Amino acid sequence: MRKRTAKKLVKCVDDILSSMEMLTKFKENSYMVSKVKNVYSDNMAVLENEKDAGQRYSELLDEFKKKIESSEIEGAKKTADDFKNLISGSIVYKVVFMPYKASMWDSLESVWMAADKDERCEALVVPITYYELDSNRNPAKKVNEREGFPEYVPVVNDEEYDLENDRPDIIYIHNPYDDTNLVTRVESRYYSWNLKKYCERLVYIPYYKWIDGVSSTVFRSAMYYADYTVQSSDDAVKRCIEASPDYARLLGMENVEVRNAMEEKLINLGSPEVDKIVSLDEETAKMPEEWKKRVIKSRVNVLYNTTIDEIFVAKSLDKVKETLEIFKRQKNRAFVIWRPHPLLRQTLQSMLPHLLDEYDEIMRAFMDDDYGVLDINASMNHSIFWSDAYYGFRSSSLTELYKYTGKIVLKDSPKIVRVESNMSENTLLARLRETNVVNEPEVSLENMIDVIYGNGELKNGSCVKATNSGIKINDYMLNEISF
Structure with a gap:
């Protein structure tokens, strides 16, 4: 009951x-x-x-x-x-998950899995509708991605779900922006302060992996209106609490009131995204059909992650073009799995429209060539599992998550278009055997490819062992509302 x-x-x-x-x-x-x-x-x-x-x-x-x-x-x-x-x-708690993008489902999936298996819970997944915005911040396209979720996740049409009468005990969300996002925006009935009216606990779990000492403490409204914001490290909790004066100014409230709220709401319970990464195998991350016979073991398959942040830092697409040229030159020994951020084109259209034509031309040329594949899958897990190494911006959560595979990570410096590394092959080999994370400009992309190509054992990562955060989060929240 x-x-x-x-x-x-x-x-x-x-x-x-x-x-x-x-x-x-x-x-x-x-x-x-x-x-x-x-x-x-x-x-x-x-x-x-x-x-x-x-x-x-x-x-x-x-x-x-x-x-x-x-x-x-x-x-x-x-x-x-x-x-x-x-x-x-005899109580069965109604637990509802309200993701908005299928590509970000990993931030909630292990919690849903825990709730779905828990006899105390009735778990529902209700992907919520959002709008893509035009350059004037007006709704241009209505979108619901429920068809993009994994087949093993039963989803409910949000237009048929009666939230106001069902009144679940717990709602989990991963969209924290409410009415402030400049690229996409959920329907107003799904703003955090509205959802809070219809549940006992509203829980926000970020769709990005926090990077200690690097990630931004920028305020997002759900951090305040939700009952809990689940963070993945003590550094995240500490730094977000210390940022309370900035949050208070945005909210027009007293510092002490906001700080007290943040101290109650922010809690380190781990990362469901890490749960997903360490559990990947050939069955859960099946190779897409169009990749077969292209992503092969004889080459170094590199996951190239292009983020919104790095384009804003570089203020151009020159580094993207140079990176793809490197893979084109190295196509006999390397192969690129290119994964631009799912919202990159929409962001360019909305915020950097002068780069849009150039981006489209880069994309057309890439698709017409044969030195890589474009990863537009909702899940990033195919790229993570089938690649041998990673190249991407240091502040990307995908960069942080890839570390948990144990495979090589090269952090990109987007302002440096052409990286010239003076490190010898033997020195780099020793470094890569010692650590799986290196940085530009000390190490170049071409150096990394050459050393991994000549030393195939570097392709083999060893996943970090981690406590299942989904189970931990589910148990914590159920205990919070226990009768």
């Missing part, structure tokens, strides 16, 4: 006991006798109306009725305790 039903039933039991105890003090008062009888009748009718609660429920209810009707108050109290324990133990 739902928690609100259980609370109602327990209140009925308590009201009956209270009224019967009152009757012992005023049994000569006809008005009180009549009032107690009405209380008993009304509340017992509610208890009896719960017809699907099971045999044990019926047995304890009958026992409770007999002891009340025979005025065995002490016996009734004992039965009431057993009855209430049964009711509270």
Whole structure:
């Protein structure tokens, strides 16, 4: 039964006991006798109306009725305790996941898996509708990505889901922007302050992996309006709390009030995205059909991640063009799996429109050639699993997540178009055997490809062992709302 039903039933039991105890003090008062009888009748009718609660429920209810009707108050109290324990133990919590982009589902998936397997939960996945915005920040296209979720995830059409009447116990979201995103925007009924009206706990889990000492503490409205923001490190919690004065200015509130809220809401429970990375195998990350016979073991398959941040840092696409040229020159020994950020083109269209034609031309030329594949899959896991190494911007959460594979990571410096590394092959080989993370300009992309090509054992990563954050988050939130 739902928690609100259980609370109602327990209140009925308590009201009956209270009224019967009152009757012992005023049994000569006809008005009180009549009032107690009405209380008993009304509340017992509610208890009896719960017809699907099971045999044990019926047995304890009958026992409770007999002891009340025979005025065995002490016996009734004992039965009431057993009855209430049964009711509270029968609660099934409604837990609803409301992702908006299928490509960001990994930030919630392991929590959903934990809830879906938990007998205490009824878990639903309701992908929510959003709009792509034009350069004037006006809705240009209505989108719902429910068809892009994995086949093993049953999804519910948000237009058919009655949130206002269902009132789930917990809602999980990964979109924190509400009405402030400049590229996409969810429907207003899904803004965090609106969702909060219809659940007991609203939980925001970021769709990016925090990078200690690097990630930004920029305020996002769901951080304040949600009951909890799940972070993946103590550094994230500490630095976001320290940024409370900045948040307070944006909210127009007192520093101390916002800081107190952040201290209560921010909690380190790990990263569901890491859960996904360390669990990948050939079955869960099946190679896309169009990659077969192209992504082959004889070459160094490099995942090239192009982020929105690095384009804004570089203020041009020159580094992207130079990087693709390197792969074109090296195509006999290297192969690129290019994964531009899913919102990169929309962001250029909205915020850097002068680069849009150039980006489209780069994309057309790449698609017409044969030195790589474009990864536009909703999930980044195919690229992570089937690549041998990674190249991308240091502040990208994908850069951080790739480290957990144990395979080589080269961090890109987007302002340096042509990297000239003076490190010898032997020195670089020793470095890569010692650590799986190196940086430009100390190491160039071409250097990395050459050394990995000549030393195939460097392709083999060893995934970091990590506690399952999904189970941890699910247990924590259920304990928070336990009856």
